Amino acid sequence: MPYRLKINGKVRTVDAPGEMPLLWALRNDLGMVGTKFGCGVGMCGACTVHLDGAAVRACQTPIASVGKQAVTTIEGLGDTAVGARLQKAWLDKDVMQCGYCQAGQLMSASALLAKSPNPKPEEIDAAMAGNICRCACYTRIRVAIFEAAATPAKEAQHG
Amino acid sequence: MVDVALAETRLANGRLDRRTLFKVSALAGGGMAFSAAIPLAAEPGAAAPKLLNAFVSIGSDDRVTIVAKNPEVGQGIKTMLPMLIAEELDVSWDQVDIRQADANAKLYGMQVAGGSFATPTHWLPMRQTGAAARAMLVEAAAQLWSVPAASLKTSAGKVLDPASGRSISYGKLADRAATLPPPAPATLKLKDAKDFTIIGQFKGGVDSPRIVRGEPIFGIDTRLPGMVYAVYERAPVHGARLVSANLDEALKQPGVKQAFVLKGSDDPQALIDGVAILGTNWWLVNKAREKLQVQWDTGEWGNHATARYASEAVSMLDKGPAATPRNDGDVNAALASAAKQVTADYSYPFIAHVPMEPQNCTALYTADGKLELWAPTQLPQPGMDSCAKTLGIPAENITLHITRMGGGFGRRLMNDFMVQAAAIAKRVPGTPVQLLWSREDDVRSDFFRPAGWHRLRAGLDAEGKLIAYENHIATFSRKGKVAQSAGMNGSEFPAGLVSNFRVGQSMMETMVPTGPLRAPSSNALAYVNQCFLDEVAAAGGTDLATLMFRILGEPRQLPGAGGRAFHTGRARGVIEKVLAMSGYPKASAPGRGKGLGFYFSHAGYFAEVVEASVSNDGEVTAHKVWVAGDVGSQIINPAGAINQVQGSVIDGIGQALALAITLDDGKINQSNFHEYPLPRMPVTPDIQVEFVRTDYPPTGLGEPALPPVVPALINAVHAATGKRVRALPIDAAMLKRV
Numbered sequence: 089m090p091y092r093l094k095i096n097g098k099v100r101t102v103d104a105p106g107e108m109p110l111l112w113a114l115r116n117d118l119g120m121v122g123t124k125f126g127c128g129v130g131m132c133g134a135c136t137v138h139l140d141g142a143a144v145r146a147c148q149t150p151i152a153s154v155g156k157q158a159v160t161t162i163e164g165l166g167d168t169a170v171g172a173r174l175q176k177a178w179l180d181k182d183v184m185q186c187g188y189c190q191a192g193q194l195m196s197a198s199a200l201l202a203k204s205p206n207p208k209p210e211e212i213d214a215a216m217a218g219n220i221c222r223c224a225c226y227t228r229i230r231v232a233i234f235e236a237a238a239t240p241a242k243e244a245q246h247g
Numbered sequence: 248m249v250d251v252a253l254a255e256t257r258l259a260n261g262r263l264d265r266r267t268l269f270k271v272s273a274l275a276g277g278g279m280a281f282s283a284a285i286p287l288a289a290e291p292g293a294a295a296p297k298l299l300n301a302f303v304s305i306g307s308d309d310r311v312t313i314v315a316k317n318p319e320v321g322q323g324i325k326t327m328l329p330m331l332i333a334e335e336l337d338v339s340w341d342q343v344d345i346r347q348a349d350a351n352a353k354l355y356g357m358q359v360a361g362g363s364f365a366t367p368t369h370w371l372p373m374r375q376t377g378a379a380a381r382a383m384l385v386e387a388a389a390q391l392w393s394v395p396a397a398s399l400k401t402s403a404g405k406v407l408d409p410a411s412g413r414s415i416s417y418g419k420l421a422d423r424a425a426t427l428p429p430p431a432p433a434t435l436k437l438k439d440a441k442d443f444t445i446i447g448q449f450k451g452g453v454d455s456p457r458i459v460r461g462e463p464i465f466g467i468d469t470r471l472p473g474m475v476y477a478v479y480e481r482a483p484v485h486g487a488r489l490v491s492a493n494l495d496e497a498l499k500q501p502g503v504k505q506a507f508v509l510k511g512s513d514d515p516q517a518l519i520d521g522v523a524i525l526g527t528n529w530w531l532v533n534k535a536r537e538k539l540q541v542q543w544d545t546g547e548w549g550n551h552a553t554a555r556y557a558s559e560a561v562s563m564l565d566k567g568p569a570a571t572p573r574n575d576g577d578v579n580a581a582l583a584s585a586a587k588q589v590t591a592d593y594s595y596p597f598i599a600h601v602p603m604e605p606q607n608c609t610a611l612y613t614a615d616g617k618l619e620l621w622a623p624t625q626l627p628q629p630g631m632d633s634c635a636k637t638l639g640i641p642a643e644n645i646t647l648h649i650t651r652m653g654g655g656f657g658r659r660l661m662n663d664f665m666v667q668a669a670a671i672a673k674r675v676p677g678t679p680v681q682l683l684w685s686r687e688d689d690v691r692s693d694f695f696r697p698a699g700w701h702r703l704r705a706g707l708d709a710e711g712k713l714i715a716y717e718n719h720i721a722t723f724s725r726k727g728k729v730a731q732s733a734g735m736n737g738s739e740f741p742a743g744l745v746s747n748f749r750v751g752q753s754m755m756e757t758m759v760p761t762g763p764l765r766a767p768s769s770n771a772l773a774y775v776n777q778c779f780l781d782e783v784a785a786a787g788g789t790d791l792a793t794l795m796f797r798i799l800g801e802p803r804q805l806p807g808a809g810g811r812a813f814h815t816g817r818a819r820g821v822i823e824k825v826l827a828m829s830g831y832p833k834a835s836a837p838g839r840g841k842g843l844g845f846y847f848s849h850a851g852y853f854a855e856v857v858e859a860s861v862s863n864d865g866e867v868t869a870h871k872v873w874v875a876g877d878v879g880s881q882i883i884n885p886a887g888a889i890n891q892v893q894g895s896v897i898d899g900i901g902q903a904l905a906l907a908i909t910l911d912d913g914k915i916n917q918s919n920f921h922e923y924p925l926p927r928m929p930v931t932p933d934i935q936v937e938f939v940r941t942d943y944p945p946t947g948l949g950e951p952a953l954p955p956v957v958p959a960l961i962n963a964v965h966a967a968t969g970k971r972v973r974a975l976p977i978d979a980a981m982l983k984r985v
Contacts, residue, residue, distance in 0.1 A: 104528065105501060112530035116476065121468040122461020124653070126603050127686040131920035134603060162461030175459040182451040182886040185894055186321025187458040188465060188603040188653025213929045220920065222603045222654045223321050224897035225890060226931040 091151045095120070096164030106152030111135045113151050114161065122162035122191050126220070133219030136192040136199075137161050143199035145218075162191035170201045170236070177235040185223035193219050197233050206237050302332055302373075303380045309404060309418035311338050316348045316355040317365055318625050319454070320602075320655035322949045323887030324365050326453045328373050330884060334445040335377030335437060338404040338417065345453045350627035350647035358649070360625040361660050361763065363849035363947025366883065370944055378435040380424075384417050387424035391415070403444075440881060449886045454651060466623030466650035469609040471679040475504060476529035479667050479682060480536050481521040481692060484913035486513055486548040486758035489520035489541060496538035497524055502531030506539075509670050511637075515694070515760040516661055518637050523671045529683050545913055548758045553698065553909040557594070559755050560700035560721035564592065568719050568751025573737025576747035578704070581715035585706025589786045592702050593775040595975040596907035597695040599923060600764055604653020605689050606664040610672035611679040612638070618645045618672070622665050623652040630662025634669040657763040661694050690923060691915040694762025695908055697723050697733040699771055703779045706747075711787040713798055716741060718775070719751035723761060730757060732767040740776055740847070741798050743805045744815070759910065765898065766950035769848035773954030774903075774961065774975065777844045781962045782971065790832050791843045791962065795822055811850045817877050818847060820939050821854040824875035828935060829856035832966065836860075839870065840966025844959035851951025852877040852939075855896070857932075859963035865979035867904060869932040869960055872896050876938050876952060879945040892952040893934045899956035901926030905976050 090103045093113070102113045114120040114137075126134030128147050135146040138160035165171035174197055177183075184190050193216065200207055200215040207215070212233050221229065302314045313332050319325035329345050348355050359365075381401055388406035389396035392413065400407045407414045440446075457464050482489070494506040505525040511518030522539055526532040563569070582588055609621040618640060624630050627647050635642040652659060668682035684692070699722050706715035718739060723730040729752075737750050764770060777791065784794035795818075802816025822845055825831070831841045838860050845854040858871045874892055882888045905924045909916045917923045961972045970982055 105531075108528070108530055112528055116528040116530070119470060120461075121463045121470065124465075124603075125467065125605065125683075127920050129686070129919050129921070132603070162459075166460060178459050179451055179455055182449070182455065182890065184321075184452060184455055184458060185323070185887075185890055186603065186652060186654040187452070187455065188321075190458055191461050194459060216928045218927075220603065220925050220927060222601060222656070222925060223890075224894040224901070224926060224931070226897060226926075226928045227893045227934060228890065229928065230931070 091154070093151065093154055093159055094156070095159040096161060096167070102151055104151060107150045109147045110137065110149040110151055110154060110159070111146035114146065120161055120163055124188055124191055126189065126192070131220075132189070132192075133196060134189050134192040136195040136219065138195060138199055141199065141202055143196050162195060165194055165198060168198065171198045173236040174198055174201070174232070177232040181228050181232040181235060183225050183228040183232050185225055189219060189221045193221065193229055197229070197236070201233070201237055207233070302376050303336060305417050305421040307418045307421060309342055309416050310344055311336065311342050311404065311417070312344045312346055314348050315345050317358050318360040318627070318649045318652065319347070320360040320625055320652040320659065322360060322891065323452060323884060324360065325651075326450055327884050327887060328365065328369055329453070330445050330450060331369065331373035332377035334443055335374045336381050337401040340445050340450065342404050347649060347651070350631060350649055352628050358627055360655060361657060363851065363950045366878075366945050366947040367850060374437050375432060375435055378437055379430055379432070382430040382435060383424040383427050384420050386427050387420040388415055391420070391423065446883050447881060447885070450884050451886060464651050465604055465653050466609070466621060467604055467607045467653070467683065469621040469650065469681060471609065471611065474609070474679040474681055475525045475527065475675070476532055477523050477525045477668070477671050477680050477682045478529070478533050478536055478685070479521045479523050479671070479688075480539055480541065481519055481688070482543045482545070483691070484543065484545040484548050485515065485760060487543040487545040487913075488513070489522075490544050491542045492522050493540040494522065496540070497535045500531065500535035500538055502526040502528045503535045505675065506535075507674060511670075516663055517633055518666050518670050519663070521667070523674070525671070525675065525680065529681075533685055549913045551757065551759070551913045552911045553597070556698065556755065556757070557700065560594070563721040563753035563755065564700060564702040564719060566753070569753040571749055571751050572735070573742060573748065573750040575749070578715050578717045578747045578749040581747035582704060582706040585714060586709040587707040587786050589705045589779075589783045590703065591779055591782055591971070591973060592700065593779065593973050594700045595698060595771045595774060596909065597698045597759065598764065598902055598906045599690055599693045599695055599908050599917070600656040600658035601689060601693075601923060601925065602652070602654030602656055602658055605684045605686055606658070607681060607683040608665045608668035609679060609681040610668040612669070612672040612676050614676045616640050616644055618669055620645065620647045620665060620669065621650055622647055622662075623650045623659060624662055624665060625652070625655045625657070625659040626662065630665040633662055633666050637666050637670055638673050656765045657767065658693065661762055663692070686920070687918045690917050690919060693908070694731070694760040696764035696767070696770065697730055697761040699733070701775045703775070705779070705783045707783065707787045711789065711797070713741070713745050713783065713794070715747040716745045717749045717751065719753070721753050721755070723757045723759075724754035725757060725761075727756075729754065730761045732761055732763045735768065735772060738807050738813075739772060744798050744800065765895070766848055766953045769846060769950070769954040770899070770902070770957070773844060773846035773848070774957040777846065777955065777958030778961050778971070778973070781842070781958070781965065792822055792826055792831065795845060807847070813847050817852045817941055817943075818845060820941065821845070821852045821875040821877050824937060824939050825854040825856050825873050828875060828937060829858075829873035831856045834858060834966065838967065840963045840968070842959045842962025842964070842966055844955035844957065844962065846951070846954040848954055849950045850878070850946035851948065853952050853955045855952075855955040855959045857956065857959040857963040859960060859967055861964060861968050861982050863984045865982035865984075867960070867964055867977055867979070867982065869900050869930070869963070872932050872934045872956065872959070874934065874936045874952060876936070876948075877941050878938065878948055878951070879943040880940055881945045882938055883945060888938070888948050889936050891948040892936045895950070895952035896934050896956045897926050897931055899953045900930065900932070900960055903957045903960050903975055903977055904930065907976050
């Protein structure tokens with residue numbers, strides 16, 4: 089049956105079984121391939137998206153369960169101030185190697201910073217522990233999150 | 248079958264033919280394209296292949312397009328090779344656009360992501376390519392202004408005339424330059440390192456801006472009009488053959504369009520038997536697999552198990568080596584005369600590659616017998632050859648687009664997924680098919696790093712000098728030959744440095760596919776060698792660093808594996824450096840220990856120190872890691888270089904802490920990340936990296952930083968607890984305080 093999903097501010101319709109994970113509706117039916125398939129069992133975080141701002145695994149989110157919640161994917165990340173700062177920090181620090189997991193890393197990091205603008209190192213580790221980077225760019229992911237977190241504090245001083 | 252070892256040997260010598268030829272052609276719409284014959288390294292004495300290549304074009308808008316020839320797997324090659332060209336072309340990095348090459352051996356030579364050999368084999372020819380283009384632009388300006396070319400200079404994409412103060416951009420010279428004869432390579436003068444403006448600078452990955460925006464860029468992101476998705480059900484036991492399949496129920500499932508059986512061979516690198524299901528949505532077709540009823544004949548392989556391999560290995564070690572790839576002096580006599588003897592058994596498991604992007608390939612076969620592939624492959628050419636053979640079409644009918652890859656680590660040197668996609672596509676001519684494996688397919692259908700079992704014996708004389716060393720490996724064969732990436736060659740450290748030295752090898756047959764995993768062989772042998780030598784050092788009343796210095800002796804060059812010579816002075820240099828960085832062996836806090844590991848692989852010298860502690864329940868924490876590496880005179884892109892090293896360190900620590908693939912009844916026991924726990928952010932230690940610069944041409948960094956971290960960690964565990972971990976992964980129960 090058709091499901092109406094609000095994705096990155098636009099309403100999209102998907103005609104698929106309700107138990108279909110959001111990941112596959114995005115990738116196969118809607119042509120939004122930024123959200124990545126890594127494990128299919130919620131263990132790697134590559135498919136992380138936001139539902140009303142909270143990080144969830146799209147491979148474990150049936151489309152029938154989304155309802156009116158707003159879906160944000162990597163394609164919409166740059167529209168938020170936090171997301172844009174993270175994208176810039178990711179590039180400034182040259183975080184990635186293969187880059188495949190980075191959409192999920194960015195979505196987890198942005199959910200963290202939205203909730204906790206200046207997280208402590210342990211908070212970052214805890215919030216990011218669900219995201220595997222097989223290239224193990226963890227050192228730079230940490231640094232980039234710090235970088236993105238510190239920026240609004242500096243802006244606030246001037247503002 | 249891809250013979251990676253042979254390919255590595257051929258390329259590893261790093262001998263570059265200087266008879267580089269250039270030709271040039273005008274581009275439609277203005278601009279020019281330079282073609283250069285970039286000879287690949289060849290065995291000394293062998294004729295270098297002459298291959299025509301086109302790498303540089305310049306538009307009238309001053310945009311410079313540089314072709315990146317090799318597959319990008321996260322090693323940073325798509326940024327690094329164009330940096331070499333851009334440097335000598337003398338353009339600003341900001342004006343450069345990078346274009347990924349398709350697979351084309353005639354134009355680009357060997358295109359491979361593996362073996363850490365892109366740096367040594369391209370360091371000279373890529374710069375020559377840029378310098379040739381620059382020389383033609385200078386000549387064009389000289390003609391335009393009627394001045395001698397030698398009086399002109401270049402900078403940031405412009406030709407400058409210091410005498411008059413004039414300048415002109417490359418874009419305005421491109422048309423004229425394209426009509427000029429190519430320069431003789433002998434006339435090309437390359438820059439001094441002190442004049443580099445791009446090489447040595449921190450350059451971010453060229454694809455990264457697209458990646459942070461979630462744009463389609465990986466193989467799995469390929470979308471074509473009318474494309475269908477496919478899964479491929481294969482036997483749960485490696486080597487099993489398909490007997491029969493009932494597809495009726497699967498065909499009734501939602502989203503399923505087609506299902507059919509494909510019969511292949513028992514060669515896991517080619518097409519294996521299986522059932523393809525095609526449909527409109529991958530999740531739906533993958534779900535339909537549950538409804539398949541397939542009969543498999545597991546043959547003799549159904550009773551294979553890792554426990555059985557382990558016991559067979561021990562009996563082979565007890566029996567003594569079946570073969571001795573190297574036997575210097577008289578090990579037994581020297582051991583008998585030794586003041587101290589040390590013996591220990593070490594072992595390590597099969598491990599998997601699990602790149603984050605599951606294996607996939609998109610294929611379009613058309614009725615005229617042509618095949619187009621969008622393939623995340625580290626080694627396209629053998630995959631195309633294999634597709635040609637399997638489909639019965641000429642290789643020249645195949646076009647392959649190399650996509651960016653979500654990791655490889657050696658897994659994508661094997662092109663089984665490509666052949667499967669091609670074989671499926673042939674059954675639906677005109678319809679593009681994207682074959683995608685589940686993570687479970689990927690874990691179970693890997694070409695695993697082979698497990699190994701070793702017995703080591705060493706003897707020290709009364710002065711503590713190493714006088715005998717034996718390393719006997721029990722390893723795997725396939726159809727009677729050493730299984731891929733298994734076994735050990737005669738140049739294993741400390742070959743040539745101890746007069747009584749023996750490498751022994753015994754083999755048992757397996758059907759489990761094996762293959763190169765990042766730093767193949769070295770990723771396991773470094774652990775065995777450096778942990779055992781740590782034991783030997785302790786038996787002699789000293790530490791590993793001191794013993795290593797004694798073994799290495801005076802600086803000199805020894806022949807190494809695959810034509811890669813081993814220099815004892817460079818080894819010593821990185822060990823000295825890491826000692827100074829880390830303060831080894833003194834730990835920074837009670838309960839902690841520092842361990843050292845050194846290894847030479849892929850032409851790189853790495854010494855690493857880990858500081859670790861062990862909790863009461865046996866959990867190991869790596870707190871800090873110091874890395875000293877020598878990969879020659881120049882770090883081309885520090886951004887990528889340090890990332891590679893830090894990633895390698897965490898990768899190795901993750902392997903030692905938790906990773907193992909096991910089998911029972913011929914089936915792989917692990918299926919997904921809950922059973923194959925890769926390292927995550929919380930285990931990431933502080934990692935300090937320094938490079939020791941030596942006067943040698945630069946070599947690659949994708950692999951050599953990984954092997955030494957494993958023994959460094961295990962030796963740190965010993966320093967902290969007094970316990971030797973002689974089997975990987977670390978067994979916390981063994982380290983528990985009772």
